[in-house]
Amino acid sequence: MELSFIDKKIPAAGILQEVATGIFWLRMPLPFDLDHINLYLIEDNQAEQEGFALIDTGIGTQQTTDIWEQLLQTINKPITKVIVTHMHPDHIGMAGYLVEKFRVPFYMSH
Numbered sequence: 001m002e003l004s005f006i007d008k009k010i011p012a013a014g015i016l017q018e019v020a021t022g023i024f025w026l027r028m029p030l031p032f033d034l035d036h037i038n039l040y041l042i043e044d045n046q047a048e049q050e051g052f053a054l055i056d057t058g059i060g061t062q063q064t065t066d067i068w069e070q071l072l073q074t075i076n077k078p079i080t081k082v083i084v085t086h087m088h089p090d091h092i093g094m095a096g097y098l099v100e101k102f103r104v105p106f107y108m109s110h
Contacts, residue, residue, distance in 0.1 A: 014067035028058035051080040060093030
């Protein structure tokens with residue numbers, strides 16, 4: 001099988017970039033040498049209320065909170081669930097904030 005790569009422009013912090021139908025890529029800044037994290041919103045039509053499943057959340061800083069607040073005003077659907085891939089602070093840092101804000105389930109492996 002041959003590898004193929006998406007041919008999409010890298011999004012600026014907090015800007016959604018659709019990479020496939022119903023799958024959106026966004027980046028959040030990090031205050032480290034590794035200066036960003038990739039997050040994904042996936043259209044979720046299986047939830048009680050149609051919206052987006054979120055994969056990873058960004059680090060828990062005021063800058064990330066501000067970006068989330070701006071981003072949430074631009075999307076036309078709520079977050080329906082939060083999925084975190086692992087327990088590094090840049091992946092899980094905003095999970096509590098988003099789960100509480102939308103009152104949605106949280107999923108993460110042990």
